[in-house]
Amino acid sequence: MVGMVLGIIAVVAALVPNAGPAMAMLLGLAALVLGIVGLVKNHGWRAIASMTLGVVALVLSVVMTVAVYGPLKDAAASAANSILASANAGxxxxxxxxxxxxxxxxxxxxxxxxxxxxxxxxxxxxxxxxxxxxxxxxxxxxxxxxxxxxxxxxxxxxxxxxxxxxxxxxxxxxxxxxxxxxxxxxxxxxxxxxxxxxxx
The missing domain is CATH 2.60.40 (Immunoglobulin-like)
Structure with a gap:
């Protein structure tokens, strides 16, 4: 049950910019480990759900960091530089x-x-x-x-x-x-x- 809760929080955290993906990786890993422990102790669907949520959070945090937040950060930096540069024209x-x-x-x-x-x-x-x-x-x-x-x-x-x-x-x-x-x-x-x- 704890693994399921951590997995749900991790999936949500992966969608939050900046520190979210890093937190999602830690919580997702914890959910995955707790799910494996639960599976060994024969806790059934809760253990499987915990493992699944942990894996989804880990994958989602990597995808969001590489494909979304990185390019957005670069675009924002470029736009800020352009605005500052144009302000000095003339x-x-x-x-x-x-x-x-x-x-x-x-x-x-x-x-x-x-x-x-x-x-x-x-x-x-x-x-x-x-x-x-x-x-x-x-x-x-x-x-x-x-x-x-x-x-x-x-x-x-x-x-x-x-x-x-x-x-x-x-x-x-x-x-x-x-x-x-x-x-x-x-x-x-x-x-x-x-x-x-x-x-x-």
């Missing part, structure tokens, strides 16, 4: 600090494609290709400025690249949300990396 373009310069030299390479203006049915875009040239898997947060010929920042954006393996490349899209009055300036802008945060 200022003189900031210079890359020493940490960023080291990262661009030793840990990653970044290439920019051409700006494609937005339409009524699609967003604007600048293709960005990032290659991990380090010897280990890394995650990157990269702040980018679109700069006009006078050195003034036209627009700013940020991209987040999670878990890029050593030697691997990935493609991202920057500058999706551009105001109509900035479209012409974006067509002739150049792109500069103002900040790289490396998250091992």
């Amino acid at each position: 200022q003189p373009a900031p210079s890359a600090d020493a940490e960023t310069q080291r990262a661009l030299k030793n840990q990653l390479r970044v290439w920019f494609g051409n700006f494609t203006p937005g339409t009524e049915s699609d967003w604007s875009s600048v293709p960005v290709t990032v290659t991990n040239i380090s010897q280990q898997r890394e995650s990157y947060s990269i702040s980018i400025s679109a700069v006009n010929a006078n050195g003034t920042e036209v627009e700013a954006d940020s991209i987040y690249i999670p878990n890029l393996e050593a030697g691997q490349s990935t493609a991202k899209t920057a500058f999706k949300y551009i105001d109509t009055d900035k479209m012409d300036a974006m067509k002739s802008a150049t792109y500069t990396i103002t900040r790289v945060s490396v998250i091992s």
Whole structure:
């Protein structure tokens, strides 16, 4: 009976973000163990129910962590970075600090494609290709400025690249949300990396 109760709590906990899946794994494991003990002591359907709930909680916690909460966390981080970057647009373009310069030299390479203006049915875009040239898997947060010929920042954006393996490349899209009055300036802008945060 205790195993059944723990199993039910574990299944519910697996659906709760942040600490929920970790708690679900512990409770699910406890429910599974108690179910096995109950089965050995011939407690019948309650033992089987406890084992089943424990297994369901364990599987559900892993699935939710990998398939749901991880991508949601990455998307939230990317959106927050983009909002912060855009808030600084219109200022003189900031210079890359020493940490960023080291990262661009030793840990990653970044290439920019051409700006494609937005339409009524699609967003604007600048293709960005990032290659991990380090010897280990890394995650990157990269702040980018679109700069006009006078050195003034036209627009700013940020991209987040999670878990890029050593030697691997990935493609991202920057500058999706551009105001109509900035479209012409974006067509002739150049792109500069103002900040790289490396998250091992």
